[in-house]
Amino acid sequence: GQNIDQPTEMTATEGAIVQINCTYQTSGFNGLFWYQQHAGEAPTFLSYNVLDGLEEKGRFSSFLSRSKGYSYLLLKELQMKDSASYLCAVLDSNYQLIWGAGTKLIIKP
């Protein structure tokens, strides 16, 4: 079966750095996405990785290792507005998105 694993909840302090991990087992791989979702809102796109390595975009970076079936989202200089759920999703061989359950990130002052 297809499976995406990420922690259910994480807590971090304002101004700090947090890394949210995602491991996946899917039938084929055509890229991995990270989305941010605030409560009551639709997801918004953060990053897309299809090749191994680190993609940096401002305070957010995303890393992918296809051989390990592993990705992480790194958030730096955390702000209170970063409190949200972060969803990892993999595009499988049929170009269907397989979703993780999401990681709820709580930022404390």
Next chain:
Amino acid sequence: GAVVSQHPSRVICKSGTSVKIECRSLDFQATTMFWYRQFPKQSLMLMATSNEGSKATYEQGVEKDKFLINHASLTLSTLTVTSAHPEDSSFYICSARDLRGSEQYFGPGTRLTVT
């Protein structure tokens, strides 16, 4: 960037009535649109995939006669919840994939409350 709109953003209806939700890609053509449902504190659940001009593909456990999907053009897909019941109350989100890429662009969602 690509924009997807949904209408209405919120709807309250009585049990037994039907509700139609529209999903539009505003500045790109979407060959494929996806309909998701999300219950509180849960992840997105794919309900169905619709391709322009053909019948939608429903995920296991989703009743196609209850959730009618029409993808009549490259910019519009509709989801009709027929004979709605309180357990259908949820956050319904559509997304669209353009002709070129693999990224999905999400609409803002529709919160349905059935009383």
